[in-house]
Amino acid sequence: MTSQAETVPTWHEDKLSFSRLWYIVLVVPIVAALAFVIFQPVQVLPRIELAPGYSLVDQHGNRFTSEDVRGHLTLYTITYSHCGAGCPETSATMRTVQTAVNELSLGDLPTAFVSISIDPTRDTPERLAEFARQVGADGENWRFVTGDPSHLKQIIGAGFGTYYDATQADAIPFDPIYVLVDGWGIKRAVYRTGAPDLETLQRDFMLIAREVENSEGVNRFAYEAAHLFLCYPS
């Protein structure tokens, strides 16, 4: 009988397995959460705010609206075709970015590039088509658009939050800006510079492409958790 009693573990001995339970219940999730935060296996760009809705005219003379790029990862900038010496060369930068992005492996995610002219008086569709040819734009997914001056001011000033002075007759001063907008129409990155870092842009395109790829199933939780708990890349 004594030997039978000795085979039954006392509760002090059970403490060992009980502490294992604690490890499973508390320590493992905490360590996993810390590892997730420290090593950041998932990176995401912030969902900043809604990009403006618009209806404009492109270089082919066709209506071009914010709905036409829904589902596309779109890079916007502003320009005008008479932009001369000293003017931010946003079109040259866009061409470089377009070439670089075309080399990325973005899966099935379609991309688009939109240059909005702030000079609707001179930038007719014909003029924009000529300008697109001059800068070597791939006209299929790079559109040059313009529209009604007050609507433009609404889109660029209030929507994209940058300054330009359309009252100037020849050289229109403006603060260069590039805005990356996802397929939901949400701004994901804003680059307030005339020459954004190409590697950063490529990284940001890739981050959104990966997020879109993993937007279904269990992986979605990891990405949503990253939005909630992780710092965004700078």
Added chain:
Amino acid sequence: MSVSEREVKRTAPAVESTATQPARPARARRLPYWIPISVLALAVLLGGLLWWIWPPTLHGVVLQSPRPTADFTLDTSAGTPMSLSDFRGKYVLVYFGYTYCPDVCPITLNDLRDLADELGEPAMQDVQVLFISVDPQRDTPEQLATYLPSFHDDFLGMTGTVEQIQPVASQFAIFFEAQGGPDDAGYLVDHSSAVTLVDPQGRMRMVFPYGVSGAEMAADLQYFMRRSLRFW
């Protein structure tokens, strides 16, 4: 007395009793009752906390860093002009459409009615649906007042001039363009279709693309309502 002697004294009676008392200790060797109870209580507490704050599979797209929505004032189906800021303290669901819209708008308004039914009357006290017209030529306040009650009595219509509505629509990522004018019978208005959730602080929090059902929107809204509760 050395440490080992103290250990011997402490353990000696237990050894004796084991030796003299026959096999009883099955009960005595169990874990103290408070341990499983406390583990269970902790598990329930943690589970409840997670259920409270953990995002469900949301159907809309969350804006993580919500910014204040620019205020606007428009004529309403209630007969007086009203502003977005008049609804501060409520969840506002903003939808752009027009009363002559043949398909998308009535479908979305039906979804919003389903949302209202799903949430129920008490919760709807904290929710306001705004239907902003993209066809101000035909959608007068009176027209909106006639049209909207067929979906829900509490839906509020808003209208104004194209110049007034354009900037409002643009900030909600909505474009619209009439495919005709007063002289064209039954012209259509092209427009984006999405429902945007503005929180009680006046910030855009979520976008529901076209096709999200009323029950799904209600589930997302209930999540925000749960998270906004405070006990202090």
